[in-house]
Amino acid sequence: KQEVTQIPAALSVPEGENLVLNCSFTDSAIYNLQWFRQDPGKGLTSLLLIQSSQREQTSGRLNASLDKSSGRSTLYIAASQPGDSATYLCAVKDSNYQLIWGAGTKLIIKP
Amino acid sequence: GAGVSQSPSNKVTEKGKDVELRCDPISGHTALYWYRQRLGQGLEFLIYFQGNSAPDKSGLPSDRFSAERTGESVSTLTIQRTQQEDSAVYLCASSTGQGRWGYTFGSGTRLTVV
Numbered sequence: 001k002q003e004v005t006q007i008p009a010a011l012s013v014p015e016g017e018n019l020v021l022n023c024s025f026t027d028s029a030i031y032n033l034q035w036f037r038q039d040p041g042k043g044l045t046s047l048l049l050i051q052s053s054q055r056e057q058t059s060g061r062l063n064a065s066l067d068k069s070s071g072r073s074t075l076y077i078a079a080s081q082p083g084d085s086a087t088y089l090c091a092v093k094d095s096n097y098q099l100i101w102g103a104g105t106k107l108i109i110k111p
Numbered sequence: 112g113a114g115v116s117q118s119p120s121n122k123v124t125e126k127g128k129d130v131e132l133r134c135d136p137i138s139g140h141t142a143l144y145w146y147r148q149r150l151g152q153g154l155e156f157l158i159y160f161q162g163n164s165a166p167d168k169s170g171l172p173s174d175r176f177s178a179e180r181t182g183e184s185v186s187t188l189t190i191q192r193t194q195q196e197d198s199a200v201y202l203c204a205s206s207t208g209q210g211r212w213g214y215t216f217g218s219g220t221r222l223t224v225v
Binding site: 031032034036041042043044045046049051089091093097098099101103104 | 142144153154159161167200202204206209211212213214215216217218219
């Protein structure tokens with residue numbers, strides 16, 4: 001059974017720092033991995049989608065990597081800003097096309 | 112449409128009343144999820160539709176909850192005899208039935224049972 005784990009559960013850093021969020025999964029038979037952002041009281045916004053054949057995806061200050069063989073993905077945020085404060089969730093699309101979620105990392109960027 | 116549309120965006124109902132929530136997925140998306148998210152909590156899986164296959168209803172918390180979807184069209188989530196613990200944001204997400212594409216979420220329906 002696929003399980004997804006996110007570390008750390010919470011992270012607080014000063015504005016301007018680069019940071020890394022981690023996501024690990026137990027079964028490498030995935031179609032893709034998606035990173036989402038959720039602001040308090042709001043829905044989920046998809047940040048990056050990495051196909052199982054890809055190693056990384058970039059969007060602006062965000063870079064997501066995928067190492068399928070080791071069951072790991074990282075989300076790198078460069079030059080963090082207070083507006084980056086949110087909960088970050090990763091989810092894998094498994095061989096049955098279903099989404100398996102991590103519990104999220106709550107990120108706080110201090111001005 | 113361009114995105115996943117959910118309606119209403121907010122719903123306040125009295126305890127004991129029935130409510131119906133609607134999700135309009137992206138055109139052509141065969142996979143559709145309903146999730147519930149209570150305040151300060153994570154996503155709670157409710158039900159999953161994939162094309163014309165039998166839905167995965169394993170996440171529905173009680174028989175007061177039901178959901179329908181015909182083919183690749185609109186889905187409705189119905190909660191009968193609402194209770195205060197049903198208060199939450201209900202989120203819908205859709206994707207193609209192929210491996211390549213990711214999921215897109217709607218903005219959710221915030222349900223408050225008073």
